[in-house]
Amino acid sequence: MERTSVVYRQRFKRRARRVARRVLPFMASLFMATPLASPVINSKVRAASTEAKLPSVKELQAAFYNQRTHSLYQELGLEGQGLxxxxxxxxxxxxxxxxxxxxxxxxxxxxxxxxxxxxxxxxxxxxxxxxxxxxxxxxxxxxxxxxxxxxxxxxxxxxxxxxxxxxxxxxxxxxxxxxxxxxxxxxxxxxxxxxxxxxxxxxxxxxxxxxxxxxxxxxxxxxxxxxxxxxxxxxxxxxxxxxxxxxxxxxxxxxxxxxxxxxxxxxxxxxxxxx
Missing domain, CATH: 2.40.440.10 (L,D-transpeptidase catalytic domain-like)
Structure with a gap:
């Protein structure tokens, strides 16, 4: 089971690498703002929990788009101009x-x-x-x-x-x-x-x-x-x-x-x- 879990994670990482590279700053800020979870004794449970929380490529892309759009909106000062x-x-x-x-x-x-x-x-x-x-x-x-x-x-x-x-x-x-x-x-x-x-x-x-x-x-x-x-x-x-x-x-x-x-x-x- 652990071997299968490792292979799955490797495949996921290869699939998401290109998108994740662009959203790392955004995701890092989220992790910095989130308290670390308590250690889980059972390593198999911990691995399954990690896999369940991994965002999909589409979710990473949506997060990237939302972050870039908000940044541009703020940089342009559009809120102060009523847009x-x-x-x-x-x-x-x-x-x-x-x-x-x-x-x-x-x-x-x-x-x-x-x-x-x-x-x-x-x-x-x-x-x-x-x-x-x-x-x-x-x-x-x-x-x-x-x-x-x-x-x-x-x-x-x-x-x-x-x-x-x-x-x-x-x-x-x-x-x-x-x-x-x-x-x-x-x-x-x-x-x-x-x-x-x-x-x-x-x-x-x-x-x-x-x-x-x-x-x-x-x-x-x-x-x-x-x-x-x-x-x-x-x-x-x-x-x-x-x-x-x-x-x-x-x-x-x-x-x-x-x-x-x-x-x-x-x-x-x-x-x-x-x-």
């Missing part, structure tokens, strides 16, 4: 899924997050540079006219709904339209935002997205479904995020789901990115 961790985690998971499909630019490691779970009076748009680990912009953004007043509560992918559409987008090319400099957005979440290009849901500047408008009206103005940004920042934001970067629009809709929220793919992409 909730659960929203950031979803956005990062989608970014890594899209990256794994080769849908994002290799030149710009940017993640733009809009949280329509916050009122329009809050700075609820963040442009995050993942390579430089810095927040480039944190500003106001409008939601669709029929999505709600100060708070967005309804969302749609239908033409002429005048509502915002939740989900992941990949930014496309710029153009000059009725709102001036604007940016096309390609919705990639089937059933939730894939009509964005047909609906002309784009990023553009608007006079009704300003602190002055909030002071006069108690909320921002609203668009026809576009994530409209302040006029004095639109050029810089569009210049930064154009050409194949990830945009995630979050909101209070329990029906929302996305194939890009696959954590296994996100973990594998993160491991690949870290060599």
């Amino acid at each position: 909730r961790f659960e929203v950031f985690e979803k956005a990062l998971t989608g970014y890594l899924n899209l990256q794994s499909e080769g849908r994002l630019s290799n030149d710009k490691q940017l993640l733009t997050v809009v949280d329509f779970g916050l009122p329009s009076t809050a700075k609820r748009l963040w442009v995050i540079d993942l390579a430089q680990k810095q927040v480039k912009f944190n500003t106001l953004v409008a939601h669709g006219h029929n999505s709600g007043e100060n708070e967005a509560t309804a969302f749609s992918n239908k033409n002429e709904s005048n509502m915002s559409s939740l989900g992941f987008y990949v930014t496309q090319d710029e153009y000059v339209g009725k709102h001036g400099r604007s940016l096309k957005l390609d919705g990639v979440d089937e059933g939730f935002n894939t009509n964005a290009l047909e609906r002309s849901v784009v990023m553009h500047g608007a006079d009704y997205v300003s602190e002055d408008f909030i002071k006069q009206n108690g909320r921002l103005g609203r668009s026809l479904g576009c994530p409209a940004v302040p006029m004095d920042q639109k050029d810089e934001i569009i210049e930064a995020v154009n050409g194949g970067t990830c945009l995630f629009l979050n909101g209070p809709d329990e029906s929302y789901s996305s194939k890009y929220l696959n954590q296994d793919i996100a973990i594998n992409t993160l491991l690949a990115n870290n060599g």
